[in-house]
Amino acid sequence: MSRFRPLPRSFYRRPAETVARDLLGRYLVRELDGERLVLRLVETEAYLGEPDRASHAWAGRRTPRNESLYLPGGYAYVYMIYGMHFCLNAVTGEADAGGAVLLRAGEPVEGEERMRENRSWVRIPRPGDLAGGPGKICQALAIGRELDGAPLDQPPLYIAKGEPVAAEEIMASPRIGVDYAGEAALWPLRFSERGHPHVSRPRPS
DNA sequence: CGGAAGATCCACT
DNA sequence: GTGGATCTTCCGA
Numbered sequence: 001m002s003r004f005r006p007l008p009r010s011f012y013r014r015p016a017e018t019v020a021r022d023l024l025g026r027y028l029v030r031e032l033d034g035e036r037l038v039l040r041l042v043e044t045e046a047y048l049g050e051p052d053r054a055s056h057a058w059a060g061r062r063t064p065r066n067e068s069l070y071l072p073g074g075y076a077y078v079y080m081i082y083g084m085h086f087c088l089n090a091v092t093g094e095a096d097a098g099g100a101v102l103l104r105a106g107e108p109v110e111g112e113e114r115m116r117e118n119r120s121w122v123r124i125p126r127p128g129d130l131a132g133g134p135g136k137i138c139q140a141l142a143i144g145r146e147l148d149g150a151p152l153d154q155p156p157l158y159i160a161k162g163e164p165v166a167a168e169e170i171m172a173s174p175r176i177g178v179d180y181a182g183e184a185a186l187w188p189l190r191f192s193e194r195g196h197p198h199v200s201r202p203r204p205s
Numbered sequence: 206c207g208g209a210a211g212a213t214c215c216a217c218t
Numbered sequence: 219g220t221g222g223a224t225c226t227t228c229c230g231a
Contacts, residue, residue, distance in 0.1 A: 045212070054212070065227060083225025085213050102212055122215070135213050177212055 004029050004038065004160035006153040012073030016092040016099035019073070020046035020191050023090065024165040028106055030141040031156040037114055037141050039106025039131050040162065043192040043199045045175045047089070049098030054181035057098025068149040070096050076157060078138070078148040085135030088143055090152055090159065104176075104190070105132045107198040108140075115140035128198040136200075169194045173204035 004027055012019055023044050030037045047055040056066045056079070069077045069091060077089040077100055093099035108115055108130060115130055119139050124130055131140045138144070143157065152158050172188040179185050192199045 047212075056212080061228095063228070079212090080226060082211060082213055082223085083227090084223075087212060089212085104212090133213070139214095175212070180211085 004036075004158075006158040006160055009072075009074030009151070009153050012090055012092050012152070013094065014073070014092065016046040016048055016101055017189060019090065019092045020044040020101040020189065021167075021170055022164055023101060023103070023159065024170060024191060024193055026162045026164070027109065027160040028103060028137070028141070029155075029158050029160050030143065032114070032142055035111055035114055037111035038109040038160075039137065039141070040109050041103060041106045041159075042196045043105035043132075043190070045102040045104055045191070046092075046189040047098075047100045047102060048189075049093070049100075052181075052187075053184040054175060054178035055098060055100070057100075060098070069098050069100055071149065073099070074152050076147050076150045076152055078143060078145055080145065081135070086138035086144055087134040088138055088147075102134055103137055104134050105192070105198055105200045106137060107131070107196070118142050126197075128200075130198075132198050133200040165193050171204050176200070176202070 023041050028039045049057040050060050057069050071091050072095040073092045075091045077091050088103050089100040091100050131137050171192050171194050173190045175190045
């Protein structure tokens, strides 16, 4: 019996902000070639769907790229950004609502060697450089578009129970890289474990 | 069909 | 803190 037990899909059928906070401290598990790679999540961002200009589902936008964003909560939404990197989201709420949580940073718990191999072409001066960023998570865990739409309660990719982070230890700050989103760029929907060294840059103030 | 933008990362100063 | 890499995706004409 594994120490890592998947969260049920009902976990995700709540508002994105609620899920984003609740995902801190949980375990992101990736099974790869019979090996298990595990990150403890320390940073997330909520995207609210249609009313959120920073969301890919803003104004109900629907394209081949973001189709899985309209699945019910509990599935992965993986997309390519800047032509180079992938980002992993957990879809939240009801089907067709477009809510999601971007997984931004984690600390290695198991399989760190393999994660370093998966990012071996780059220098990793500080521990937090291994999976301290949404693109880095996908590199470390070898997550690509083939996992877009995959359920998050079973292998090869799932999020497992773990001690959630206490409310007092959660910092809320504006989301990163969404300056184009007008007023929504100021909404405090980025959540991180206070002072944790693996949180991505820029550090929340 | 072309232009422009983008939920980022990395090396360097 | 800054700038360049790099190319898919989307929207307007």
